[in-house]
Amino acid sequence: MRNSRGSIMRPDPLPLSASHPVVTPLSPSVVYASETPDALDDQYEGRVQGYTYSREGHPNADVVAKRLDAMEGMPGGVVTSSGMAAVSAVVLGLLSAGDHIIGANQLYGRSLRLMKDDLPRLGITTTLADPGDVQAVKRDIRPETKMILVEVVSNPTLCLADIKGLSLLCREKGILLVVDNTFTTPRGFKPFDHGADIVIHSITKLLAGHSDVMLGYAVARDPAINDQMRVFAITTGMTPSPFDCWLAERGMLSFELRFDRAQETAALLADHLAGLPGIKRVLYPLRDDHPDHALAADLLGVSGCNMVSFELEGGRAAANIFTREAEGLNFAPTLGDVGTTLSHPASSSHRALTTAERAALGLGEGFFRVSVGLEAPELLLSVFTNAVAAATS
Structure with missing residues (x-):
């Protein structure tokens, strides 16, 4: 629609079609317009589905999230701007100063740096342990231990974590078990079937598969934890690119x-x-x-x-x-x-x-x-x- 001087007041609606696109449309818009303040309230308060500002969510991210939710068998996952953003959304979004986290001693390099350098600086204490030795992990548990972070198969020595044993330990102690499933993928391993509480992926790797995407994903068994991670990711600007999400969906098809x-x-x-x-x-x-x-x-x-x-x-x-x-x-x-x-x-x-x-x-x-x-x-x-x-x- 245009005003009398010809300047653009709002975009014209897309042409109607009796058919639909075979490929998911790319939606790069940063903002979405609502008709009225009441309509915007309906979106924010969950009475209707809609988008407002792409940092808070956009169609292409939701398409990727739903595909991964289906692959991991758990709804409500959040897509982030990178694999490390997903790790950060989990760890920083859920832990507070004074909490303790145990990490596998052969995590991805940047995850190790987060454990060794950044978390202690923020008042979160850390310990590294062999995830294949449940008794060794158990000895490192403290009253303030809130989370254990492992990879199914470690990077780069391909050691295995005893996921079954760790899940029993975490259930006994009331600790969250977080599993980075990037190496193994949902095709090779289903962490939730073995007791995991939260699953992380670097979509950048096998899921997208073409070295032209940088995205991450995290999903929890508990919907309240999903909401907590999502709010933290939105607040800290871990927004995934619509274009990267669009490319990732293409890669995930194969x-x-x-x-x-x-x-x-x-x-x-x-x-x-x-x-x-x-x-x-x-x-x-x-x-x-x-x-x-x-x-x-x-x-x-x-x-x-x-x-x-x-x-x-x-x-x-x-x-x-x-x-x-x-x-x-x-x-x-x-x-x-x-x-x-x-x-x-x-x-x-x-x-x-x-x-x-x-x-x-x-x-x-x-x-x-x-x-x-x-x-x-x-x-x-x-x-x-x-x-x-x-x-x-």
């Missing part, structure tokens, strides 16, 4: 096909690497020689997922040669892409740790994490064979 293909290739790659000269060790949850093989079989069944870690002989010098010779593979600190990517924890995710601290975690200079993509398996095995030979000859 997620299960991508996950299954990458997982099959990862199992082949792990066995192949184990037979190559110059490889000190290979870590893959379904291999018999994995330290947590029995726990992996119990929790994951046949889903070994798409991550493989290994250690080269020769340290940093061999690592440099390996990445140069791994033709066609991106050396980049990410995972879940359609293409295989290589990550070197000592120079990326865990570079803030001392050499001794990395050594205690088993992260030498020759250690790599591989996120297996969708390449033809025979091509991928050939690339690794040649790169390992060049690096260790």
